[in-house]
Every structure is written in C-alpha cells, then in structure tokens.
Amino acid sequence: MDGTSTVPDPVAPSAPPPTPPVPLTALLARDDLGLRQIAGPDAGESGAAVQWVHTSEMADPYPYLLGGELLLTAGVHITDPGGAGVYLDDYVARIVEAGGAALGFGVAPVHDTVPRALVTACDHYGLPLLEVPPRTTFSGVARAVWQLVAEARLAELRRVTQAQQGLATAAARPDPVPAVLRQLAARLGGWAALYAPDGAVLHTAGTAPVAGTRQAVRDLSEVVRPAGRPGPAPASATDSVGGAHLAAYALGGGQGFALGVAAEQREPGDHTITGVAVVLLSLLTGKHQGAADAVRSAALVRLLLGSAAGDVAPLLGADEWTVVHARGDAGNDPVAHSVAASALAAALGSGLVDADAEQDLVRLLLPADRELAGQPGWTIGASAPTATGDLPAADAQADRALRRAEATRAPLVRHREAGIAALVAPAEAAAHARVLLAPLGGSEALTETLRTWLSLHGSWDRTATALGVHRNTVRQRVTRCATLLGADLDDPDVRMELWFALSRGR
Incomplete structure (x- = not known):
C-alpha cells in the first residue's frame, strides 16, 4: 500500500461536497475563448484541472498562489524574450512549486507571440501552457471558469442528493444492511464491505477495482477499530493500492463495526455520500439506549427476581399484546440475523424483540392496538390480542400462524378466535x-x-x-x-x- 492516513474527526455527511475542479479540456473546448495548448502534458491524457483563475504580472507569483490556479499573464514582466531563458525557467519552476495547475499567456498587446523559452520551460516542468488569443480577455477566461465551476458543482450536488435518497430508500428495505452496501458501491462505482467487531466480513457489494483490494481494505479497517490500543481509534483512514483509492470508517455506537470502500476514481462528493452510509449503517448496527431501554431493563430484572408477569406488564405500557413470529432470509449468521431482526423491529415499531439465529426465527411483542402489516422479505405469523398472563398461549398461536403462512406462502397470517x-x-x-x-x-x-x-x-x-x-x-x-x-x-x-x-x- 502507498501509505495510510487517518482522520480523527467524525464523518460529517451534512457538509456540502467540495467544489469539483474544472477539467482543462472543458476550457479548451470553448470556441468562444479560442484557447490553445502549446506546451506541457496533453490535458486530455493528464486529466489536468483548474479550481480558479488568478491574473498576475509579478516576476514571482509564488506568494500569491494557493494551488490549482490557472495563472494568466500578458508577459509584462518579460522585458527580453530572447534572452530570458534562465529567468523564465525559474518563473515556471516557482509556479509549479506553488501548485499552479496551468499557465495562460495572452498574446498582444505586450508580446506578439509566446516566448520560446517559456514553451521550453513549461515542457520541462510539465506545466500546461495555454495561448490566449488577442480577442479573448482575461476576464472572459475567468468568467468561463466560474461558469464551468458552477455547472460542475450543481452536477455534483445533484449526484450527492440522488445518492442520499438512494441510500435512505435502501435502509428501509427488509435487508437494509446489504441494500445500503449495494447502493453505496453502485454510487461510488467500486466495492464496499461491512466488518464485524472481530474483523469478519459480514457483507460485501460491488466489484473490487484491482487485485489485492479486499485484503488491503480489511487491513485498513483494523486501523479504525478499537483493539486494545492506547487512546481513541481514528474515525477514518485512507490508503491506495494499485491506483485504487481505499477508505475505512468506524461506525458509531461503539460496537466495533467498520465500513470499508474502494474505488478507482475519487470524486469530490464521494466522502459526503460515504458519510451518509456511515450514519445509516451505524443506526442499523448500533445498540440504542434510552428511556425505553431502561423500562425494559427494569421489567426484566423484576421478572428474574420473581415478580409475576401481570405485575411487570404495566411497565411496558400495554395491557394486551400481540405475539409475532417472523422468518426472513438472513440465515443463521448471528450478527446478520440480529441486524435484520432490529430492522424488522424498527419497521413494526417494537423494541421487544428476540432474535433466534439458530432457529432462523424472530419473535416480537407488539401492543395489541398497534397496526400490524406484512413486511417485504418476511413471512409473519401473529397471535390474537392477549393479556400478559396468557402470553405463552399467544406464543403458540403465533407459531402456528407462522407455519400456516409458510405453507400457504402468505406474507402474514393472523390467529383468529371464532366459533365455539x-x-x-x-x-x-x-x-x-x-x-x-x-x-x-x-x-x-x-x-x-x-x-x-x-x-x-x-x-x-x-x-x-x-x-x-x-x-x-x-x-x-x-x-x-x-x-x-x-x-x-x-x-x-x-x-x-x-x-x-x-x-x-x-
């Protein structure tokens, strides 16, 4: 791997994506500007891009450059074009050292042609050199760049918004974790994986860009997972292997889950898109603590200490309950089954859930007045509304209802009391x-x-x-x-x- 970098700060998915740079080829394609590249690496092959425009006639523009600029000059500072070889060599070297993306030289009124020594220096240092014709003003070039920047930013914002909507929709599916990973991999054009606290791979999606990507991302995920090391683990880490961009993110909740991604290209909004996935996966895999958890904990303690079920029931907020048995397609993997059960419980609005991976069964308690509907990807059997003291009988009703649902291939079967x-x-x-x-x-x-x-x-x-x-x-x-x-x-x-x-x- 080419070198790992870590980020201690948490991911901020609400932040807007950074402004995408403008490909130099987009400027060269503008007929109204008439720009022509005369030196440096081909803009199409090198992928050269600019972030903004700066005009300067200083002999040394280095102190005024931030990096990524298209620097425009009319060559006022070049007093002897024929004998300025050393001067122009130093001039271009300083632009490259400052991170300048390209140099634009305006022909007329100072110079009729671009100095040959400047062309040679740009070729030597690999700096794209553009000839600006007399009819094109520097302000016109700057305006064109800002227009292209605005268009690129709008397109990137639209892409990020669509990705956020797609991820949110995926999180509402019956298999939310695999669905979110598939959506993330598709939006990034790469590969994504979810790692368990012990480092095991739970789910993957997409296609790994290059050989060795899977192992490299797994190794990177260890960087963001607490493993007895002193001090807090970083929130994210990045690396590259074989030209592919890798990243790993610690999921919230302190459970030790981690997300790993890999893609051949890294677009400005990818970090924002991945941040949304991190939040969603954190919610899907984390344990939520709150007042409801405290009440359930108190009810459990009282039951273990010998209290009758009827005495404990008021703590849970309902006099009658519906017992629900459900079976999905998560299989008997304990972690995947637990995540799927949590998603089903959230969809049905219940915090009282028992996920039995060995039996591939999920059991829930719902207040009897709560509406129960079928859920995509699940087969469900439900008992009749039952008082707390008769819940064992209701459990049997839900079991029979589930068996009937499976036999008849119905998404939901309810137990009904009728007749004698x-x-x-x-x-x-x-x-x-x-x-x-x-x-x-x-x-x-x-x-x-x-x-x-x-x-x-x-x-x-x-x-x-x-x-x-x-x-x-x-x-x-x-x-x-x-x-x-x-x-x-x-x-x-x-x-x-x-x-x-x-x-x-x-």
Missing part, C-alpha cells in the same frame, strides 16, 4: 385436550404433524413443506395418530374436535 372455541374457558379446554390427546403419549412430532395437517385441510404436500419433512413422513405420522387415537380422521366431526383440542391444549 371462544365460548369455552381456557382451563376447561386445556383439560379436555389433555384427555383427548393422551394416547399420543406427549409426542411432539406426532402432535405437531397432526396439528399442521389439520390446519392445512389434510394437504400432505403443504404439511410436508411447513414441517420441512418428506410427504411420506407426514402420511406415516398421521396414520400413526389415527391408530393411537382410534379415530377416523376422514370424519369432519373428529377433525373438528381434534383441532379444537390441539389449538386449545398448548
């Missing part, structure tokens, strides 16, 4: 269920298969899909249930009674 089931006291229903289902010997496999099969109207294929087993296994289990129960499962009255027992007995 609502007329029987829960305790009596549970007692009846225990007696009726006793012949099954408490076999979870048989009980769950029979429940799912009945809920899907005796469909072997959909039951197999919901349980994740072969359809022949479903047939064998259902046949075994019929034998143990001594029941004709083709009889609708038998099915109704068994369904009542199975739905009441959990």
Whole structure:
C-alpha cells in the first residue's frame, strides 16, 4: 500500500461536497475563448484541472498562489524574450512549486507571440501552457471558469442528493444492511464491505477495482477499530493500492463495526455520500439506549427476581399484546440475523424483540392496538390480542400462524378466535385436550404433524413443506395418530374436535 492516513474527526455527511475542479479540456473546448495548448502534458491524457483563475504580472507569483490556479499573464514582466531563458525557467519552476495547475499567456498587446523559452520551460516542468488569443480577455477566461465551476458543482450536488435518497430508500428495505452496501458501491462505482467487531466480513457489494483490494481494505479497517490500543481509534483512514483509492470508517455506537470502500476514481462528493452510509449503517448496527431501554431493563430484572408477569406488564405500557413470529432470509449468521431482526423491529415499531439465529426465527411483542402489516422479505405469523398472563398461549398461536403462512406462502397470517372455541374457558379446554390427546403419549412430532395437517385441510404436500419433512413422513405420522387415537380422521366431526383440542391444549 502507498501509505495510510487517518482522520480523527467524525464523518460529517451534512457538509456540502467540495467544489469539483474544472477539467482543462472543458476550457479548451470553448470556441468562444479560442484557447490553445502549446506546451506541457496533453490535458486530455493528464486529466489536468483548474479550481480558479488568478491574473498576475509579478516576476514571482509564488506568494500569491494557493494551488490549482490557472495563472494568466500578458508577459509584462518579460522585458527580453530572447534572452530570458534562465529567468523564465525559474518563473515556471516557482509556479509549479506553488501548485499552479496551468499557465495562460495572452498574446498582444505586450508580446506578439509566446516566448520560446517559456514553451521550453513549461515542457520541462510539465506545466500546461495555454495561448490566449488577442480577442479573448482575461476576464472572459475567468468568467468561463466560474461558469464551468458552477455547472460542475450543481452536477455534483445533484449526484450527492440522488445518492442520499438512494441510500435512505435502501435502509428501509427488509435487508437494509446489504441494500445500503449495494447502493453505496453502485454510487461510488467500486466495492464496499461491512466488518464485524472481530474483523469478519459480514457483507460485501460491488466489484473490487484491482487485485489485492479486499485484503488491503480489511487491513485498513483494523486501523479504525478499537483493539486494545492506547487512546481513541481514528474515525477514518485512507490508503491506495494499485491506483485504487481505499477508505475505512468506524461506525458509531461503539460496537466495533467498520465500513470499508474502494474505488478507482475519487470524486469530490464521494466522502459526503460515504458519510451518509456511515450514519445509516451505524443506526442499523448500533445498540440504542434510552428511556425505553431502561423500562425494559427494569421489567426484566423484576421478572428474574420473581415478580409475576401481570405485575411487570404495566411497565411496558400495554395491557394486551400481540405475539409475532417472523422468518426472513438472513440465515443463521448471528450478527446478520440480529441486524435484520432490529430492522424488522424498527419497521413494526417494537423494541421487544428476540432474535433466534439458530432457529432462523424472530419473535416480537407488539401492543395489541398497534397496526400490524406484512413486511417485504418476511413471512409473519401473529397471535390474537392477549393479556400478559396468557402470553405463552399467544406464543403458540403465533407459531402456528407462522407455519400456516409458510405453507400457504402468505406474507402474514393472523390467529383468529371464532366459533365455539371462544365460548369455552381456557382451563376447561386445556383439560379436555389433555384427555383427548393422551394416547399420543406427549409426542411432539406426532402432535405437531397432526396439528399442521389439520390446519392445512389434510394437504400432505403443504404439511410436508411447513414441517420441512418428506410427504411420506407426514402420511406415516398421521396414520400413526389415527391408530393411537382410534379415530377416523376422514370424519369432519373428529377433525373438528381434534383441532379444537390441539389449538386449545398448548
């Protein structure tokens, strides 16, 4: 790598992007100016650009230059063009030393042609030399540059605004972290990666510009990640490898996540775009602390110390709850699953979430009066509104609703209380269920298969899909249930009674 630089200050995505420089080729293309390059590296091949215009007839303009200027001169300070070789060599050297981007020489009224020694010096030091024709005023050149600067700045602001909107839209998707990375990589025209606190790569997007980029960015991410080093880690770090520009950013929240990016080109607004992504990813991966967290913490402590659920419920702000079970496509990676679960909880407006990566399951508690809608990328099952003391039964309802949703490929299935089931006291229903289902010997496999099969109207294929087993296994289990129960499962009255027992007995 060519050398790492670090930045201790945090990223400021709200700051406007810096003004893009004007390519020298854009000035040369202006027919109204009639400029012509007569020395120095070709503007098209070198990518030379100017940031502003300065006019000076000083013999040594160095003290008055900031860098990036197109310096305009009529050569008033050149009194002997034929014998000024050493003088003009020093003159051009000082312009290059000051960071000047190009030199414009006005032909007439002082000199009829550009001094040959000046052309030689510009070729020697690699400074683009432009001939300004008599009809073109220096003020006209300056005005053209400012026009081009304004156009470039407007275009860059438009690009940054569109990128910000795209990133915000990506953050609202069901897979927000991968979506934000894909959007960022596309906007930068490069590659982006999210690193876990232990340095593992969680997600990547885009195409690495050159060989070795991935490892180089990963190494750079270690610079911004706290790792037992003394003092605070920098907020960002930059480097380059094989002509590609690399950068790493520490995400907020103090969890140790880091963002790495790589691109062949670095535009003025790229830092602003990346800053927006840093903020969004920090929100998606960070742990948010606040009053709501304090209340949930107090409720947990009271439960662990023996308080009844009904006594703790008022702390959470609702008398009735809906239990939600959801399954997405995050897989069983703990970090990715946790991030996806947090995004789902935010979309549903709940801070009470349990992410079980091993079961690829997310469980949430929603106040019963809160509207529940399907979420893109998720399959959801929801219980009926339930008092705090009956949440275990509601959990079972949500589980069955999720299984039904998966079997029917519905985005959202709700448990509904209806018919005679609502007329029987829960305790009596549970007692009846225990007696009726006793012949099954408490076999979870048989009980769950029979429940799912009945809920899907005796469909072997959909039951197999919901349980994740072969359809022949479903047939064998259902046949075994019929034998143990001594029941004709083709009889609708038998099915109704068994369904009542199975739905009441959990």
